[in-house]
Structures are given as structure tokens and as C-alpha cells.
Amino acid sequence: xxxxxxxxxxxxxxxxxxxxxxxxxxxxxxxxxxxxxxxxxxxxxxxxxxxxxxxxxxxxxxxxxxxxxxxxxxxxxxxxxxxxxxxxxxxxxxxxxxxxxxxxxxxxxxxxxxxxxxxxxxxxxxxxxxxxxxxxxxxxxxxxxxxxxxxxxxxxxxxxxxxxxxxxxxxxxxxxxxxxxxxxxxxxxxxxxxxxxxxxxxxxxxxxxxxxxxxxxxxxxxxxxxxxxxxxxxxxxxxxxxxxxxxxxxxxxxxxxxxxxxxxxxxxxxxxxxxxxxxxxxxxxxxxxxxxxxxxxxxxxxxxxxxxxxxxxxxxxxxxxxxxxxxxxxxxxxxxxxxxxxxxxxxxxxxxxxxxxxxxxxxxxxxxxxxxxxxxxxxxxxxxxxxxxxxxxxxxxxxxxxxxxxxxxxxxxxxxxxxxxxxxxxxxxxxxxxxxxxxxxxxxxxxxxxxxxxxxxxxxxxxxxxxxxxxxxxxxxxxxxxxxxxxxxxxxxxxxxxxxxxxxxxxxxxxxxxxxxxxxxxxxxxxxxxxxxxxxx
Amino acid sequence: xxxxxxxxxxxxxxxxxxxxxxxxxxxxxxxxxxxxxxxxxxxxxxxxxxxxxxxxxxxxxxxxxxxxxxxxxxxxxxxxxxxxxxxxxxxxxxxxxxxxxxxxxxxxxxxxxxxxxxxxxxxxxxxxxxxxxxxxxxxxxxxxxxxxxxxxxxxxxxxxxxxxxxxxxxxxxxxxxxxxxxxxxxxxxxxxxxxxxxxxxxxxxxxxxxxxxxxxxxxxxxxxxxxxxxx
Numbered sequence: 001x002x003x004x005x006x007x008x009x010x011x012x013x014x015x016x017x018x019x020x021x022x023x024x025x026x027x028x029x030x031x032x033x034x035x036x037x038x039x040x041x042x043x044x045x046x047x048x049x050x051x052x053x054x055x056x057x058x059x060x061x062x063x064x065x066x067x068x069x070x071x072x073x074x075x076x077x078x079x080x081x082x083x084x085x086x087x088x089x090x091x092x093x094x095x096x097x098x099x100x101x102x103x104x105x106x107x108x109x110x111x112x113x114x115x116x117x118x119x120x121x122x123x124x125x126x127x128x129x130x131x132x133x134x135x136x137x138x139x140x141x142x143x144x145x146x147x148x149x150x151x152x153x154x155x156x157x158x159x160x161x162x163x164x165x166x167x168x169x170x171x172x173x174x175x176x177x178x179x180x181x182x183x184x185x186x187x188x189x190x191x192x193x194x195x196x197x198x199x200x201x202x203x204x205x206x207x208x209x210x211x212x213x214x215x216x217x218x219x220x221x222x223x224x225x226x227x228x229x230x231x232x233x234x235x236x237x238x239x240x241x242x243x244x245x246x247x248x249x250x251x252x253x254x255x256x257x258x259x260x261x262x263x264x265x266x267x268x269x270x271x272x273x274x275x276x277x278x279x280x281x282x283x284x285x286x287x288x289x290x291x292x293x294x295x296x297x298x299x300x301x302x303x304x305x306x307x308x309x310x311x312x313x314x315x316x317x318x319x320x321x322x323x324x325x326x327x328x329x330x331x332x333x334x335x336x337x338x339x340x341x342x343x344x345x346x347x348x349x350x351x352x353x354x355x356x357x358x359x360x361x362x363x364x365x366x367x368x369x370x371x372x373x374x375x376x377x378x379x380x381x382x383x384x385x386x387x388x389x390x391x392x393x394x395x396x397x398x399x400x401x402x403x404x405x406x407x408x409x410x411x412x413x414x415x416x417x418x419x420x421x422x423x424x425x426x427x428x429x430x431x432x433x434x435x436x437x438x439x440x441x442x443x444x445x446x447x448x449x450x451x452x453x454x455x456x457x458x459x460x461x462x463x464x465x466x467x468x469x470x471x472x473x474x475x476x477x478x479x480x481x482x483x484x485x486x487x488x489x490x491x492x493x494x495x496x497x498x499x500x501x502x503x504x505x506x507x508x509x510x511x512x513x514x515x516x517x518x519x520x521x522x523x524x525x526x527x528x529x530x531x532x533x534x535x536x537x
Numbered sequence: 538x539x540x541x542x543x544x545x546x547x548x549x550x551x552x553x554x555x556x557x558x559x560x561x562x563x564x565x566x567x568x569x570x571x572x573x574x575x576x577x578x579x580x581x582x583x584x585x586x587x588x589x590x591x592x593x594x595x596x597x598x599x600x601x602x603x604x605x606x607x608x609x610x611x612x613x614x615x616x617x618x619x620x621x622x623x624x625x626x627x628x629x630x631x632x633x634x635x636x637x638x639x640x641x642x643x644x645x646x647x648x649x650x651x652x653x654x655x656x657x658x659x660x661x662x663x664x665x666x667x668x669x670x671x672x673x674x675x676x677x678x679x680x681x682x683x684x685x686x687x688x689x690x691x692x693x694x695x696x697x698x699x700x701x702x703x704x705x706x707x708x709x710x711x712x713x714x715x716x717x718x719x720x721x722x723x724x725x726x727x728x729x730x731x732x733x734x735x736x737x738x739x740x741x742x743x744x745x746x747x748x749x750x751x752x753x754x755x756x757x758x759x760x761x762x763x764x765x766x767x768x
Contacts, residue, residue, distance in 0.1 A: 326621055329641070329643065330548055330551065330642065332642070332643065333548075333551050333621070333642035333643065334548070334550045334551055334554065336643070336645060336646075337554035337555060337558065337646055338550075338554055340554075340558065340645055340646035340647065341554055341557050341558055341561075341646065344558065344561055344646070345561075366643045369643075370643075381734075381735070394758070395758040395759070396758075398757050398758035398759045398760055399758050399759025399760075401759060401760060402716070402757075402758075402759030402760035402761070403759065405716070405760065427756070427758060428758075430758075431758040434759065435759070
């Protein structure tokens with residue numbers, strides 16, 4: 001049904017449900033804020049640690065003996081090595097080579113001060129690393145071992161849209177560390193972020209000068225990775241995604257179910273309303289009331305009530321003819337019996353011309369009354385009639401023979417297939433249908449022209465057609481011809497008491513057999529053709 | 538002594554017209570406007586024939602009830618229904634109320650009188666030996682026009698007067714198609730084509746009730762009906 005309702009209720013509700021997407025967006029923003037907050041506090045922590053270590057080491061000349069020229073030619077080289085060490089392989093103290101001049105005391109001190117998952121080192125004014133403790137490669141916590149959910153995998157691009165990784169300066173990797181040390185050695189403490197090979201992980205480092213007296217003798221560098229925050233963030237994201245996905249799916253499913261139910265009920269009502277009244281305005285079906293207590297239930301009830309009232313009115317109209325004929329019969333009987341009595345009591349030689357005329361009038365009236373109730377009677381007959389298998393071709397052939405015998409002045413052309421054309425229904429009614437079609441054709445066929453009666457197989461049904469050479473019918477009237485009380489006869493021509501009931505009978509019979517009727521003008525004004533289709537054949 | 542006819546009809550004008558015509562024809566007429574009146578009088582003394590309107594004043598089917606009551610009192614009393622509704626005719630046959638004939642009020646008075654005469658003739662003839670020329674034998678069918686009785690294979694088929702004349706009209710010339718007009722003329726009916734169809738249906742049913750293999754009446758669509766000669 002989807003394509004039929006591009007703007008159906010379900011579609012619209014689905015659109016409205018897009019608002020649900022705000023939930024994950026809000027949550028992601030919250031996580032981003034949380035991450036920023038965590039980073040800020042980590043920066044503070046690390047700066048505090050650096051300051052503490054630096055102040056612990058300050059004013060201890062023994063640890064930073066003076067010596068060597070202040071502009072040691074090797075100092076630059078060492079600083080490069082230190083920078084490399086910091087940037088490249090955080091682990092290898094060995095890579096420091098000659099730049100590594102550890103002091104046992106400093107190292108012990110650093111070990112005490114060290115934090116988990118952080119690296120502390122001390123560099124002196126001559127860029128020698130005097131102590132090193134800790135590693136940036138923290139032992140992975142249990143959570144990280146856990147296999148990542150696939151969601152986290154394919155959500156990464158989405159996450160990266162929302163959560164920005166810390167903006168890291170690109171370029172020489174050694175530069176940040178060297179710059180930091182340089183700054184520390186002139187007395188400026190700093191905190192910086194720098195990137196690693198792992199895009200997700202950044203290193204946070206804080207440098208703090210170590211003073212002896214007023215002299216800067218070295219710098220303390222504390223480094224930590226953001227891995228822990230990253231892990232925290234990822235697990236939060238995973239949770240968030242799982243929960244929002246579940247909530248969204250749940251809500252969406254509930255909405256869809258609700259909308260589908262609503263749409264189904266409305267569609268059912270729509271279908272019933274569509275089929276309840278046919279093109280001619282007759283009641284063909286009913287609206288079943290489900291007894292639901294909601295607005296749709298109310299709609300069902302009121303539509304059923306409207307239909308019921310309409311059906312009642314239609315019944316009244318349909319029975320009108322029958323009732324009319326019944327009511328008219330009694331006065332006609334009064335007139336007729338009075339005339340009969342008058343005739344019996346008049347002397348035999350009295351003039352009877354007026355009596356005869358009155359008799360003729362009553363006779364005609366009687367025929368009209370009979371016609372009036374014909375439809376009602378036929379309906380009753382069809383209700384009780386038993387359908388039987390019969391040969392449609394034989395019925396049509398027989399009828400045409402009958403017309404030729406009954407109306408010797410009228411020419412008939414018949415095109416009926418040889419052999420039999422089995423059909424199922426009430427043959428008497430079919431004969432009556434043909435009677436009415438021929439009767440109608442006779443009224444319009446100009447003198448000297450033939451009425452053409454044909455029976456043919458057309459697709460899945462049999463088609464009875466009757467054509468006359470009479471004048472074309474107003475196209476606007478064509479579809480209404482088969483309605484009761486519609487007659488296109490010119491004024492003054494309805495001498496036979498035509499009430500437009502004949503073709504209504506044709507339709508009645510055809511529809512009783514599950515068939516249909518139509519009338520059309522033949523091209524070039526060559527006459528009018530009436531067709532009745534019956535299933536089968 | 539003139540025959541006594543009970544006329545039950547609620548419309549005063551029609552009742553009077555019918556009563557006049559019947560009296561002119563030499564019958565003694567008792568006219569009643571409704572069922573209780575008729576029953577009170579008829580219960581004490583049965584008429585020779587009853588002419589009953591189906592719809593009586595406030596009782597839509599009062600005539601049917603009256604017919605049942607009268608039939609309960611006498612199995613042989615000839616009863617004719619008069620009706621303004623042609624659909625009633627089907628009801629009459631459907632209810633098998635034991636009416637001997639039925640007419641719509643369209644029927645002319647001479648026609649009504651002819652029908653009444655035919656019914657009396659039938660009652661009378663039942664007591665007299667019939668003459669040969671009024672008898673018609675076609676295979677299993679035996680018709681006696683004087684008594685208005687029909688036999689099929691020796692068994693009586695209970696036909697109304699109308700039905701009897703239709704069967705006689707058909708059987709007189711087996712193989713010939715009788716169109717509806719001819720049948721109407723022969724049965725002295727003043728009803729329309731549709732009624733002929735239902736008459737023929739009822740006749741078939743009555744014969745079928747006697748002999749399940751009955752198929753002597755042939756429908757020739759568009760033309761009429763035909764009595765099939767026994768093979």
C-alpha cells in the first residue's frame with residue numbers, strides 16, 4: 001500500500017519520529033563537554049604534579065652539581081636526543097645514550113612521586129636527563145581488552161563528527177618537547193598537548209623549572225597519555241549508542257505499530273466507504289462497526305448510521321413504485337367494476353362509445369400500474385429464483401424467433417454463434433432482459449430499419465447487444481439510462497405508458513447475474529447500441 | 538334456490554360494485570367489510586363460495602387467516618382470493634392455503650363472473666358423469682374440462698382454475714408453442730407476462746409433486762411454452 005499513500009499517516013509519523021535523533025545528538029554533546037572537562041582537570045593535575053616535583057627538587061644543589069661550561073657544545077645534541085626520546089619511543093631509556101646521566105637520588109625520588117600511567121623525568125640545564133621514572137605504556141585495563149562492539153567500529157566516523165580530538169600542532173614532533181624544556185629552563189612552566197602515532201591518543205605534558213636559589217638548574221617534565229579519558233569516552237559512547245539505538249528503535253517501532261494500526265483501520269473504513277455506494281448511488285455494502293471507543297470508532301459509527309439512513313431512504317424510493325401500484329390498483333378496480341356494472345345495466349341499444357373509451361383508459365392505466373411494479377416483482381422473483389445451467393445461445397435464438405413472430409412488421413437481424421453458449425443463472429430473467437432491450441429498440445428504430453441482436457463471447461464473458469438505427473442519445477444521459485424513471489423519449493411519444501423502467505429491469509437482471517450494462521451511440525450517428533455482459537461463456 | 542356467495546372486501550365501493558354484479562348474475566350475496574364480521578356470520582352457515590380480499594382493513598393478511606378458518610370448516614368450499622397486490626398471488630400459492638383460484642382486482646367483472654361460474658361448474662361436475670368430448674388425454678395426462686380436474690399417471694394434480702386452463706391450452710396441441718398472449722387468452726387471465734411465468738412454474742411444481750420425473754412443459758424462451766409429446 002506504500003506507493004499508494006506517499007503522504008500516509010505512517011510516512012508522516014516516521015518523519016515526526018526523526019525528532020528522536022535529537023536525543024543522541026544531545027547525548028554526544030554532553031559527552032564532548034565531559035571529555036573537555038576531564039582534559040582540563042587532567043591538565044591541572046599534571047601541572048600540580050610537576051610543580052610539586054619541581055619544588056621538592058629545588059634548592060638541592062647536590063642533585064644538580066654545577067660544572068662544565070654553561071654552553072656545552074654537546075648540550076644542543078643532547079637536547080635533540082631528549083626531544084627524540086620524548087617523541088619517538090617513550091620507553092627506551094637506552095635511546096637517550098649519552099644524554100642519560102641519571103642521578104640515583106633523583107630517580108628514587110621520582111619513583112616515589114610518580115603517578116600511575118605517567119612518566120616523570122628531570123632534565124638539567126645542560127639537557128642531560130638526570131632521572132626517569134614511569135612509562136606512558138600503562139598496562140591496559142581490563143575494559144580495553146574487551147572486544148570492541150561492532151557498533152563502536154562503524155560509529156567512529158559519526159562520533160568523530162561530534163567529538164573533536166584535541167587539536168594538535170603538526171610538524172616536527174620533537175619541537176613541542178624541546179620548546180617546553182627551553183621554556184622551563186628560562187623559568188616558564190607550561191602544559192601542552194602533543195599527538196602520537198595513535199590518532200586517538202594524545203600526550204599531555206607539563207614542564208616546570210627547578211630552582212636552586214635564583215638559578216634554574218633543570219626542569220621537571222611530567223607526561224601522561226589521554227588513553228584513560230579516551231577509554232572512558234569510548235565506553236560512554238558505546239553505552240550511549242546502545243541505549244539510544246534501543247530507545248529509538250523501541251519508540252519508532254511503537255509509533256510504526258500504532259500508525260499501522262490506525263492506517264489499517266482507516267483504510268478498512270475507506271475501502272468499505274468506497275464500496276458501500278456504487279457509481280449509481282445505490283447502497284452496495286455495509287460499514288461494520290468494530291465498537292472501538294476512539295475517534296475512528298465514532299467515525300465508523302456515524303458513517304454506518306449515515307449509510308443506514310441512506311439505505312432506508314433508497315428502500316423507500318425503490319418501494320415507491322411498488323407501493324404506488326398497490327395504492328392505485330384499488331381505485332382502478334373501483335372505476336373498472338363501476339364501468340362493468342354500468343355496461344351491464346345500460347340498455348343494449350344505448351350508445352356505448354364513451355363507456356368504451358373510459359374502458360380503454362382504465363385498461364391503459366392498468367398496464368402502467370403493472371409496469372410500475374414490474375421491477376419490484378422481478379426483484380422478488382430473482383430473490384427466490386433458482387440459478388440453473390442453461391444455453392444462452394438457445395435463449396437468444398428463441399427470443400429472436402419470438403420477436404419475429406410477434407412483430408411481423410419489424411425486421412430483426414440476429415448474430416448468434418452456432419452451438420451452445422453455456423451460462424449459469426435464471427434464463428427467464430435473461431429473456432425478460434432481452435425483451436426489454438428489444439422493446440426499447442422498437443420504440444426508437446425508424447420504420448423500415450432492422451433491429452440487430454447479437455450474442456458474442458468477449459473475453460471472460462458473454463455479451464448480448466441490441467442495436468437500433470434511431471437517433472443518437474445525449475451523451476450526458478447515456479450513463480443514467482439504466483436508472484429507474486429515466487426516459488429519453490420525446491414528449492408525446494410516451495403513449496405506451498413508458499416510465500423509464502424497462503432499462504432499469506435490464507440492469508437489474510444483468511447485475512443479478514454479476515454482469516454489467518452500458519449504452520453508447522454508434523459512430524457517425526448510425527444508431528444506438530445497448531450491451532449487457534454476463535460472466536461465463 | 539340461488540347460490541350464496543360470501544364477499545369479504547374492505548373497500549366499500551368495490552364491495553358494492555361486486556355485490557351488484559353478483560346479484561345481477563343471479564347469486565345471493567353476503568357482503569362483509571372485515572374478518573370478525575365475516576367469521577361471525579359464516580360460522581353459523583357456510584356460503585356456497587367465498588370471494589375474499591387478502592388485505593382486510595387493519596389486517597394486512599386478514600384474507601389468508603379467513604381462508605384458513607373457512608377451509609378448516611369445509612374442505613370443499615370454493616374460495617377465490619381477490620388481491621390488489623400481484624405479489625400476493627405468489628404468497629397464496631406459497632402458503633397453499635387451499636384457495637381454488639385467485640384474481641387481481643384489475644380483473645373485469647365479466648371475467649370474475651366467468652371464474653365463479655367455472656368453479657361452480659367444477660363443483661357440480663364432480664357429481665355427474667363427464668362427457669367424452671370434454672375429456673383430453675395426452676400420455677399420462679388426463680384433463681376433464683367439465684369437472685376441471687387433472688390427472689397425471691392416474692394421480693390427481695390439484696390445479697387452480699387458471700392453471701387448469703393453461704395446462705389444457707398447452708396440452709391440446711402438443712408440440713405447438715403457445716405464446717404468453719395465447720395462454721392468457723385461453724386461461725382468461727388479465728395479468729401480465731411475468732405472472733404467466735410464475736404460473737407455469739407453479740404448474741410444474743404441482744406436477745413434479747406427483748411425479749418427480751415430470752418435464753412435459755417446455756420453455757421456449759422468447760416465445761412461450763410447449764407441451765412435449767411423450768416419447
